[in-house]
Amino acid sequence: MDFWENLWGTIWFFFWTFAIISYFFALFAVVFDLFRDRQLNGWAKAAWFLFLFFVPFLTVLIYVIARGQGMAERSSRESRQYQAETDDYIRSVARTGSGASEEISRAKALLDAGTISPAEFESLKAKALSSSSYTE
Known part of the structure; x- marks a missing residue:
């Protein structure tokens, strides 16, 4: 075989490979x-699947033309x-404020209000710092 036969063989190989891969992408999308x-x-879905099985190329083409907008x-x-579910999840996780600094600031507010003693504040602070080392 000469150079030109190899070149055309390679071009046809890549063309048909691209065509087959493109068809399978379209088929899976349908x-x-x-x-x-x-x-x-x-019943309509079953009919589409039946046509996809027996006349695959034509059915994919008709489906994309007829129902492409949908x-x-x-x-x-x-x-x-x-995307909205992901954004909501990220916001809910970021908003919790369950870090050690948030817990210590809440305990400090309780200490300043006189609700807890300094010993209880130190206990809450130590607990917050020890639990944050595992989660952060």
Whole structure:
């Protein structure tokens, strides 16, 4: 084989590899969207899966054309929901203020108010410092 045959063989190999990988990405996107779609009833989902099994390339193309807008909306909504849940979790964890400095400042406020004695303050302070060494 000469250089040009090797070059064209390599180009075709990469083209078909890219095409097959792209198809599988589209196929999985369609399958995940079918599971995510709550407006589509079970029989319609079963029909789409049946067509995906017997006529896969054409079905993926038709699905993306017919339901592509809904796919994008569902994906975007799910992404926003996950981001909001993550943000809420981060805020709840950051806001707790359960560090040693927060506990010591609360104990100091109790000491200043006369609610606890200096010995109790030192005990709470030691407890806060010993527990913070494991969590921070």
